[in-house]
Amino acid sequence: MTVSVQTETVKEQFSGYVKKMNDFKEASGLMAWDLRTGAPRKGAKQRSEVLGTLSSEVFAMSTSEEMKTMIDTLKEEEHWYKLDDITKKSVLEVEKTYNKIANVPPEEHKAYVILTSNAEVAWEQAKEKANFASFQPYLEKIVDYNRKYAEWVGYEGNKYNALLDDFEPGLTVDVIDSVFGKLKDNLVPLVKQITDSKNDPETGFLFSHFPKENQEAFSKQILGEMQYDFDAGRLDTTVHPFCIGLNPGDVRVTTKYDESDFRTAVFGTIHEGGHALYEQNISESLVGTPLAGGTSMGIHESQSLFWENFVGRHIGFWTRYYQDLKSVAGGSFDSVDLHSFFRAINVAGPSLIRIEADELTYCLHIIARYELEKALINEELEVRDLPEAWNNKMDELLGVRPSHDGEGVLQDVHWAGGMFGYFPSYALGYVYAAQLKAAMLNDLSNFDELLEQGNLKPVKEWMTEHVHQHGKMKEPLEILKDVTGSGVDPDYLIGYLSDKYKTIYELKD
Amino acid sequence: MTVSVQTETVKEQFSGYVKKMNDFKEASGLMAWDLRTGAPRKGAKQRSEVLGTLSSEVFAMSTSEEMKTMIDTLKEEEHWYKLDDITKKSVLEVEKTYNKIANVPPEEHKAYVILTSNAEVAWEQAKEKANFASFQPYLEKIVDYNRKYAEWVGYEGNKYNALLDDFEPGLTVDVIDSVFGKLKDNLVPLVKQITDSKNDPETGFLFSHFPKENQEAFSKQILGEMQYDFDAGRLDTTVHPFCIGLNPGDVRVTTKYDESDFRTAVFGTIHEGGHALYEQNISESLVGTPLAGGTSMGIHESQSLFWENFVGRHIGFWTRYYQDLKSVAGGSFDSVDLHSFFRAINVAGPSLIRIEADELTYCLHIIARYELEKALINEELEVRDLPEAWNNKMDELLGVRPSHDGEGVLQDVHWAGGMFGYFPSYALGYVYAAQLKAAMLNDLSNFDELLEQGNLKPVKEWMTEHVHQHGKMKEPLEILKDVTGSGVDPDYLIGYLSDKYKTIYELKD
Structure with a gap:
């Protein structure tokens, strides 16, 4: 006997759940x-205990029999066609998580959580002492788990696709290899050109003393100009700046102040502010569903990078705001003209540390990591050979070689935390940002003038209309298709970087 | 067939729960x-939604079948004798909650939560407009619920005992009537004496401008001197100061700064600091059990009042700290000697508003509320007659009469929030504090000197040993008995207040 249930009843139960x-x-x-x-x-x-309790609860709920039954019921033909789009997409979203997690042996998952927690501690010590050997056993186990994880959750084509899907759904190794290949082909020679150009901008004045309070006031001003809503957020100080969206009405940003380099706070705040605009402007209709967040790490990064670089490092932006910055800089920039300032904040060149890299070389740092982790997952590289492979890769892409593993393979926490498949999102974010910018120009052909006028509202509103509001209702590639009419296309980023840096470094074509 | 279970198994399940x-x-x-x-x-x-979800979860867990089964199983003879004291007391604690809540009809409980939530809004408007009539229908329903609540949860003797038990377990109307009766008999004439004395201290200088930053620095200094651990807490600013203990390693205090009256911040911070010392020093062994909190509202208040008045308004304390206060007061107190300062911060006299009342008259404000709510619950007074009864009571106890209900019956939020049975705790806190102080003198006969030296550590440690560490392992009357050898005894408070105020107001015996 089939017990018939009302669609509304299951739907309500699901929504509550x-x-x-x-x-x-x-x-x-x-x-x-x-x-x-x-x-x-x-x-x-004790707070970690509470976090553990809540996350176990969420994990248990994601994989419960109750969840499975609701998903299966709602997907039955008699119910499915009656559901609104948000509920349908919500069901598919939790189903995806269910299917993944349900295939991971619980005891393996639990051991992995403990492993990565210990690995982060081991990594911190290893990094400090530039001692890869002490971290190696942890990383071997982590890589081993990720290789198995790919098998458990399944994939088509390359094994690494299974991991990519957790951070950038829809993207595959084929696509990324092609995109990153083009980036390499164009950026490697461009970086070499600027390195050889001898036209480095003067940057000494950037390190003038800049009082913390004034940096804070300026950071808040710029956040406000970007249309960050302080009634739905706040700005605090932390060692590692971040943005966290608790709900669209409460999206918090942090920054840090370096009195010897105002760029840390100013560009850091604009970057996190870009993330925050995304989270603040997700449609109210998605609140309480699994869809009220950014759709992928890459699209999220496109927002932060768009604001940090395409706006914050644009000459138009500083045409409007350089005077404001000067007025709180305590006289440091009084003798520096706009053009020199603009060149200085766009200084570029090969370096060892990713998080200190500039707009031009950043993608190469990411590509190095991507190629290494893809090789690890596909068993083409073993952890013991990773430091040497890292150094070679840096040499190949950037022409620099770490003198020890602390400034090499040990510099990032991601692998210690088990985040394989995450790194590509950073470079994809750049690529997306350049594509979005190009599409934006079709609607806002006066983009440069808007920046010169400090009229950032239309820019933010365009992003809200095309990206922010949709949350996870659209997949990353869906957003790209709807906005730009195409898939992932690195030509826009390549064009943007070539034009910009050829001008700044006065290169001949 | 009886299924036999291991004690350890149920105990672990219970602890996890x-x-x-x-x-x-x-x-x-x-x-x-x-x-x-x-x-x-x-x-x-949206944050309120999250709070609602968590509190429903806790409510559901408190009253679940699973909880009932664990309690019943652990209380079986074969298990009970094997349990440690902390587990036994934990079982009794949750059983008490279970038995209470299980007797309240769920639909009545739910309606009451909504009622009090709406009543608080109605109260705020009513207070602002001094319009009791608009609040009366809400209060009638709230009183009605509390009358029924007393029947549901049961009581011995007076019906009001059922409500008392939620805030001050073990205390009864008989005891409180006797204690409050003695307080009235002694305090009413004492207040009249000081009012008639014409020896009011000069207080004008208290209202001198005192910069906020300096008040904050001084407040932090005093918190530190009290042995408040800033590694296990923090001080913030709020409109209504409070203390919240999240766990013994995270006990937060807030205060507020009035630049025209430093007393708000200084005595407010000391008061909340007293609550905080209690929560910070609960034994680590109780963390994660239902016993890791103050044992009653009254004992909690004894801690805040002890520090605020018995320490913070003591001449010895200011012998040590007056110079420090002066040095940050911007010259305001330069011409005020210690004795005049001490008299000024101990000014007393009848007033209309409880939260602005002084140490001497405070208990009379509480007694008025106690007598009224006891009459309401016992159906000896109806809500419609409450404003008049309130005004008469104020006249009787303090010799003052509100000119409107905003400064009379509508001044406190407690009844709107449904907190009947709470008020007595405030006055009991004073009574307990005086008893604890007397017991402390047996061990620390140099109490006055310790204060003069600013050596507050032995004072804090005495409280930790006798009160703080026990959390809810001991009932309020158990603490009192163990520390003082007796029950609730108002003579200590009466003696303390008589001595202190006769000196300050230079009364003849």
Whole structure:
């Protein structure tokens, strides 16, 4: 006998269930923010227990029999056609998570959580002492798990696709190889050209003393100009700046102030502000569903990079705001003209450390990591050979070679945290940003003038209309297709970087 | 067939279960703190949803079949004798909650939560317009619920005992009537004496401009001197100061700064600091159990009042710290000697508003509320007659009469929030504090000198040993008995207040 259920009944049960999961995640998010912004040291251990409890709860709910039954029921023909689009997409979203997690043996998952937690501690010590050997056993186990994980969750084509899907759904090794190949072909020679050009901008004045309070005031001004809503967020200080969206009405940004280099705060704030605009402007209709977040790491990064570089390092932007910056810089820039300032903040060149890299070389740092982790997952490279492979890759792409592993293979926490498949998103974000910028110019052909006028509202509104509001209702490639009419296309980024840096470094074609 | 279970198995299940409830409460606590200290306005609505989800979860867990089964199993003879004291007390604690809540019809409980939530809004408007009539229908329903609640949960003797038990377990109307009766008999004439004395201290200088930053620095200094651990807490600013203990390693205090009256911040911070010392020093062994909190509202208040008045308004304390205060007061107190300062901060006299009342008259404000709410619950007074009864009571106890209900019956939020049975705790806190102080003198006969030396550590340690560490392992009356050898005894408070105020107001015996 089939028991017939009302669609509305299951739908309500499902909505309540995913809302509860969201609520637990929001509570966790606030605790994470608090731990980084000023929670008392002695309470941290117990706070981690609470975070553990909430995340176990969410994990259990994601993989419960109840969840499975709701998904299966809603997907039955008699119910499915009655559902609204948001509910349909929500069902598909949680189903995807369910299918993945349900294939991972729970005891392996649990051991992995403990492993990566310990590995992060080991990594920190290894990095400090530039001692890869002490971290190697952890990384071997982590790579081993990720190889198995790919098999558990399944993939088509390259094994690495299984991992990519967790961060950039829809993207594959084939596409990325082609995109990153073109980037390499064009950026490697361009970097060499500027290195050889001897036209490095003068940058000494960038390191003049700039009072923290004034940096904070300027950072807040720029956030406001970007249309960041301070009634739906706040700006705090942390060692590692970040943005966290708790709900669209509460999206918090942090930054840090270096009195000897104002760029850390100013460009860092604009970057995190770009992430924040995304989270603040997700449609209210998605709140409480699994769709109320950025659709992928890459699209998220396209937003932060768009604002940081395509706006914040644009000559038009500083045509409007350089005077404001000067007025709070304590006289440091009084003798520096706009053009010199603009060249200085766009200084570029090969370097060893990713997070200190400039707009031009950043993608090459990412490509190096991508190629290495793809080889690791496909068993074409073993962890013991990784440091040497890293150094060779840096040499090949950037012409620099780390003198020790602390400034080489040990510099990033991602692998210690088990985040394989994440790195490509950073470079894809650049590629997306350049594509979005090109599409934006079709609607806002006066983009340069808007920046010169400090009229950033139309720019933000364009991003809200085309990207922000949709949350996870659209996949990354869907957004790209709808906005630009095409797939991932690195030509826009290549064109943008070539034009910009040939001008700044006065290169001959 | 009886299925036999291992004691250890049920015990572990129980511990995990109550730990999870605690973790949910800690997450809620952080969200509540955040909402009051700086959460963005637009995120508040969704944050309330999250708070609602967590509190429903805790409520459901408190009253679940699973909880009932664990309690019943652990209380079986074969298991009970094997349990450690902490587990036994934990079982009794959750059983008490279970038995209460299980007797309340769920639909009545739910309606009451909504009622009080609406009533608080109605109260705020009513207070502003001094219009009792608009609040009366809400209060009638709230009183009606509390009358029924007392029947549901049961009581011995007076019906009001059922409500008292939620805030001050073990205390009864018989005891409180006797204690409050003695207080009235002694304080009413004493207040009259000082009013008639014409020896009011000069207080004008208290209202001199005192920069906020300096108040903050001084408040932090004093918190530190009290042995408040800043590695296990932090001080923030809010409209209504409070203390919240998330876990013993994270106990946060807030205060507010009035540049025209430094007393708000200084005595407010000391008061909340007293609460905080309690929560910071609960034994680590109780963390994760239902016992890791103050044992009652009254004992909690004894801690805040002890520090605020018995320490903070003591001549010895200012012998040591007056110079420090002066040095940051911007010259305001330069011509004020210690004695005049001491008299000024101890000014007393009848007033209309409880939260502005001084140490001497405060208890009379509480007694008025106690007598009225006891009459309401016992159906000896009806809500419609409450304003008149309030005014008469104020006249009788303090010799003052409100000119409108905004400064009379509508001044406190407690009844709107449904907190009947809470008020007595404030006065009991004073009574306990005086008893604890007397017991402390047996061990620390040099109490006055310790204060003069600014050596507050032995004072804090005495409180930790006798009160703080026990959390809810001991009932309020158990603490009192163990420390002082007796029950609630108002003679100590009466003696302390008589001595102090007769000196300050230079009364003849």
